[in-house]
Amino acid sequence: MEKISILRNMYLNLKISKFKGIGLVFFILLLSIIIGLRNPNYLTVGNIRDMLLDTTILAIMALGMMLVIVTRGIDLSVASVLALSGMLVGLFVEKYQWAPASVTIFIGLAIGSFCGAITGFIVAKGKVMPIIATLGMMNVYRGLTFVISGGRWVNAHQMPESFKQMTRTSIFGIDFLIFIAILVYIVFYYFIYYTRTGRQIYAVGSNPEAAHITGINIDYILQLVYTLMGSLSGLAGVLWVSRYASAQSDTAMGLEMSVIAACVLGGVKITGGSGEVYGVLLGSILIGIINNALPLVRISPFWKLALQGVIILVAVIINAIIQKKVER
Template identity: 60%
Template sequence: MANKGAKTTFSASIAKFRELGLLGFILVLSIVIQIRNPSFLTLENINDMLTNTAILSILTVGMMLVIVTRGIDLSIGATLALSGMIAALTVKTYPGINPIVAILEGTLIGVICGVVLGYLISKGGILPIIATLGLMNVFRGITFMASGGKWVSAHQMPDSFKGIATSSLWGVNTLILIAIFIYVVMYYFISHTRTGRQIYAVGSNPESAQISGINNGKILWLVYSIMGGLSGLAGVLWVSKFASAQGDTAMGYELSVIAACVLGGVSIAGGSGKISGIILGSILLGILNNALPLINVSPFWQMGIQGSIILIAVIINAVVKRGVDRNHLMRRVI
């Protein structure tokens, strides 16, 4: 019995230091890649890598909240494409418009998409995976209808709009600063507000949360609205960065976002996830995307390596969760 308790305690302790272990893995991986290619840890490449990861990291914040509540959102790529397309069409028609207006417009469109999705899930009782799959196709269809099936290319966008993603402050790219700002705000929201704590309560035990007076429906509605707003913001930043808006923008990108969350220790079963974890998960995915081509790894092997690392992360998450659950059960018995 004592041995079993020791194993349980060890499994539970892994959860506490999981982020530290992930950070150690990132450092070791970076050293190995640097040995293979000395240009990896140059300031220029690190800045490029963080810039390329910024949009992904913004989306992982919203996805973490969704997954914490035992949900999933497969429509974020389509929401991103729709918001980016509408913003691109707006700046194409009104070149003198302030870029902040385009950002607000795209974010608002994303929020509207999230509100609709949240309503279907919280009030309509539709399973998240079904609701998001359905709306994913709806949003894609609206994107193609709005654009008439055409692209908005770089020469049709004013320099001020493209400057959103290419500008910098204190030598740091604007995308990175926006991501940092969002992480700071969301960290405060999760850690220091009642609503933030309620999100985790709903994900940990929906029945107990309901009994304690938490409105589960409103929490779910809020979470998907936040996810939609961040997707809308990401859509504007994406179009500005790549200077192109098209109907199939970010097709399948939701899988990368979910992968970053899983790598960061967010439990698919809900109720568990940390800001520090998803930051590291996003960085790890960014390193893999950036470094594997640098060391001349075949594209086919790149997919296999990324998939293997994600699978290992899922297995670790499952083992840790099982250990934590056993630990809680042992405490109740004692």
């Protein structure tokens, strides 16, 4: 009890009572300490860097997913868009070996935006429920990936060296992937909190009728949100293919669930209207830790899935309890 009151005082002193991720930070630290005790290698710089590198793609996509969920929607097609853009870029670099690697990023963004725009059009103008529309588009994009590639892979030796090295270089001493993620987060932070359109997204999510009466163009906002989600998935597709140096038709199967889990862990309400950037970041990091740490503490792969579920469940419960205690 005493500890909790100290925690509460700290909390009030810092005047961050609106910071809802406190429970999540607490849990991440706790988990890190436990894993660190089991395997000292976990808390080395090298391992943390590896872990961050594996988390960046998830973190980038979770940001877009947050915007979609804030507008009361959901996008199940993200993993398929990732696979499609990755496959197209893979085929592109296979054919045009001389193309500079930076071009591929723009190609990925363009493909992703196009896919996202179609999904957004169906949701915004077609008034189809997001879960149905994106479930359908998930299959469409995955199918297109199969059609275009003919079911074959683009392997590491078919890709030019410059493309593979893209995600292995560093900019200003920061790894390329982490640099891109930071860039995306800064841009989106500014967009979400300091621009009119960004705020309108939240308005549409928390009360569509009121937003409509205030003169916000709901269709435009929905279209925008799904297009952004698509472009981030497209970007993630390029990074994925470059990092793992292979483009397959079944790339990232089931990733949409991890992305949604990262969002919901980060406190994004599935009923729309609320969600913070730092929450999504923390949620992604937690998922990254779980994926990275379980093999490190030598857990049999058959136990991995069950333990992942238990950890997520404990995390949300602890978060809920701490928040309740702190707010009282």
